[in-house]
Amino acid sequence: MTQRDGLGLGLAVVGHVAVFALLSLAWTSAPPPPPQNKPIEVSLADDVALDQHAPAAPEPPAQSAAPEAGPPDDAPPPAKVAKVTPEPAPPKPQPEAAPPPKPAPKPVPAPKKPVAEKPDKPVKTKTPPAKAAAPAAKTEAKATVAKAAGTNPKSTKPRPTGSLLDDDFRKGLTQAPSHAKVSQAAPGATMDAKATADIGSAIQRQVQPCANRQVIPGPGAAKIVAYVRLQLNRDGSLAARPTILPSHRGVDDDNRIYVDAVDRAAIATFTGCAPLRGLPPELYDVPRGWKVFILTYHMPG
Amino acid sequence: MTGFMLNTDATTLSPIALFLQADWVVKTVMIGLMLASVATWAVILGFLFKLGSTRRQITRFERDFWKAEDIDAFHRVESENTLPIARVFTAGVAEWRRSTAGGHVDREGTRERLATAMGSAVASEIDTLSDRLNILATVGAVAPFVGLFGTVWGIMRSFTGIAAAQNTSLAVVAPGIAEALFATALGLFAAIPAVIAYNRFSHSINRIEARLNRFADAFHATLSRQLEVEVRR
Numbered sequence: 183m184t185q186r187d188g189l190g191l192g193l194a195v196v197g198h199v200a201v202f203a204l205l206s207l208a209w210t211s212a213p214p215p216p217p218q219n220k221p222i223e224v225s226l227a228d229d230v231a232l233d234q235h236a237p238a239a240p241e242p243p244a245q246s247a248a249p250e251a252g253p254p255d256d257a258p259p260p261a262k263v264a265k266v267t268p269e270p271a272p273p274k275p276q277p278e279a280a281p282p283p284k285p286a287p288k289p290v291p292a293p294k295k296p297v298a299e300k301p302d303k304p305v306k307t308k309t310p311p312a313k314a315a316a317p318a319a320k321t322e323a324k325a326t327v328a329k330a331a332g333t334n335p336k337s338t339k340p341r342p343t344g345s346l347l348d349d350d351f352r353k354g355l356t357q358a359p360s361h362a363k364v365s366q367a368a369p370g371a372t373m374d375a376k377a378t379a380d381i382g383s384a385i386q387r388q389v390q391p392c393a394n395r396q397v398i399p400g401p402g403a404a405k406i407v408a409y410v411r412l413q414l415n416r417d418g419s420l421a422a423r424p425t426i427l428p429s430h431r432g433v434d435d436d437n438r439i440y441v442d443a444v445d446r447a448a449i450a451t452f453t454g455c456a457p458l459r460g461l462p463p464e465l466y467d468v469p470r471g472w473k474v475f476i477l478t479y480h481m482p483g
Numbered sequence: 484m485t486g487f488m489l490n491t492d493a494t495t496l497s498p499i500a501l502f503l504q505a506d507w508v509v510k511t512v513m514i515g516l517m518l519a520s521v522a523t524w525a526v527i528l529g530f531l532f533k534l535g536s537t538r539r540q541i542t543r544f545e546r547d548f549w550k551a552e553d554i555d556a557f558h559r560v561e562s563e564n565t566l567p568i569a570r571v572f573t574a575g576v577a578e579w580r581r582s583t584a585g586g587h588v589d590r591e592g593t594r595e596r597l598a599t600a601m602g603s604a605v606a607s608e609i610d611t612l613s614d615r616l617n618i619l620a621t622v623g624a625v626a627p628f629v630g631l632f633g634t635v636w637g638i639m640r641s642f643t644g645i646a647a648a649q650n651t652s653l654a655v656v657a658p659g660i661a662e663a664l665f666a667t668a669l670g671l672f673a674a675i676p677a678v679i680a681y682n683r684f685s686h687s688i689n690r691i692e693a694r695l696n697r698f699a700d701a702f703h704a705t706l707s708r709q710l711e712v713e714v715r716r
Contacts, residue, residue: 190528194521206499397651446649 373470381465381472385412385458392454396447396481402437404481406430406444410452412475416466419457424449427476448479501665504658506640512633512666519622519629520673526615527680534687537612541568541694548572548698554705567608571695574604575702583713594707601699609692616684623678630670637663 398404409427414420426445433441465471502513544566551557558576561569578600582593641659648655 184529186532187525187529190530190532191521191525193528194524197524198517198521202498206497395652399651 373465373468377462377465378470381461381475382477384460385475385477388458388460389451389455392451393447393479393482395454396451398481399440399443399447400437402434403440403444405432405434406437406441407432407478407480408441408444408448410448410477410479412452412477414458414461414466414472414475416463417457418459418461420453424452431478432480444479444481447481451479498665501662505662505665506637509633509637509640509663509666512629512636513669516626516630516633516666516669516673519626520669520676522618523622523673523677523680526618527676527684529615530680530684530687533612534684534691537567537691538687540566541691544568544572545698567605567612567691568695568698570608571601571604571699572702575601575699575706579706579709583710588710588713590710593710594703597703597706598699601703602696605692605695605699608695609688612691613685613688616681616688619677619681619684623674623681626670626674626677627667628670630667630674633666633670634663637666 408430411425411427412420413422413424426448430441430444461472466473502510505513544561544564545568548557554576558573562573564570564573575597578597579593582588582596638660641656641663644659645651645656
């Protein structure tokens with residue numbers, strides 16, 4: 183080996199090392215793909231709730247009978263005026279200040295009458311505005327006098343605060359249900375067909391990514407329907423490996439050889455995407471609950 | 484920049500990563516192909532240096548030879564030269580001296596012996612020059628097959644991996660096939676320069692051989708004329 187050959191060998195070795203080092207360095211490879219945004223978990227649940235899911239009030243909220251709008255502070259409440267003065271006097275001391283209370287309290291029939299009467303004959307009460315103001319002022323004066331005296335039995339009534347809420351508003355808070363339509367289902371968790379379907383669709387939604395990962399082993403395999411029996415823990419994890427019930431649907435002579443592959447894909451689908459989240463805990467241990475749940479599985483396509 | 488790190492990730496085309504993840508058979512094939520590539524380039528570089536300087540020195544020697552007045556004096560100067568053309572010249576002069584040393588000179592026999600001696604000197608020098616050209620020929624012919632062997636082996640291994648995992652997804656198969664194909668890439672990496680260099684250097688050596696033969700013929704003609712002159716005396 184001459185000197186030139188040695189030089190050639192040295193150059194060859196150095197060149198190879200350099201080429202492979204360059205190829206092995208990261209900067210010759212393609213730049214890494216830009217970091218993808220963290221996937222946001224979007225629930226496209228149509229309805230995964232139970233028929234009685236939240237600790238809902240057993241009865242609808244009682245209606246509130248209290249009127250809301252009130253006249254200015256100094257004006258006495260009309261209902262009180264109606265009570266103080268037995269005769270159906272026009273309860274509106276200042277018609278221009280407060281319109282007639284249209285949302286009249288229903289369960290308090292007594293003051294309803296004057297209110298109902300009033301819009302019937304507004305023309306008659308055309309003159310009384312001034313007159314109506316006068317009795318109101320008179321009544322107020324009377325009340326203050328009675329209060330000062332302390333002997334008037336009416337003094338036990340609270341001082342008018344200007345609000346329309348008086349003692350009578352409590353009558354609105356009844357225990358009677360309002361007339362809104364409510365579900366007649368009994369409270370508590372029952373496993374009915376809808377809950378089963380909801381749980382099934384919830385599970386299906388969560389295992390769908392794993393199901394999409396399975397590779398169809400051959401033509402006709404998508405026609406095979408397997409029954410998967412899940413045994414679940416309360417936290418949604420698998421208590422045991424899913425089992426395939428021996429009965430299948432859609433098996434014919436052409437796809438019989440793919441039954442095992444479909445079974446494996448089914449088991450891989452459910453083991454891969456366990457634990458399952460968001461299943462209603464009330465329905466875990468009830469009869470036909472999701473402690474043991476049987477689903478059908480078939481491959482997409 | 485995180486670039487100056489060795490990539491050992493399978494998802495890149497890093498040769499180191501592909502080598503490290505390969506089967507031992509494929510690794511052996513890769514190492515052999517790398518050595519073949521190194522040898523190829525060593526031979527290529529050696530030939531480039533050798534042939535370039537040889538061509539220049541032959542040109543200079545020819546120019547000096549045809550300018551020389553006295554062949555014996557020129558031979559005294561150049562007798563230790565190791566150039567191929569100088570060796571041919573030395574062989575011719577040596578044969579001339581041996582043939583004309585005695586009293587009687589057979590002109591025809593001397594001419595034949597001169598031609599044979601210089602022809603064999605040319606063949607010997609070409610043999611020396613084209614030494615190791617066979618390395619290029621061998622690498623160029625065999626390296627693709629060796630690489631293909633590594634690839635076939637690696638793909639077979641990938642398929643047994645599929646059978647073992649019972650999973651046909653591409654992620655199971657892809658790395659094995661990539662590293663297997665790297666063996667073929669290495670084979671081509673070694674073979675392509677070898678084939679190109681083999682053709683080019685064969686052509687160069689053929690030209691040098693033709694040049695030596697032309698010089699030998701011209702020198703033979705010169706000696707032949709001299710033979711007639713000397714014998715007539």
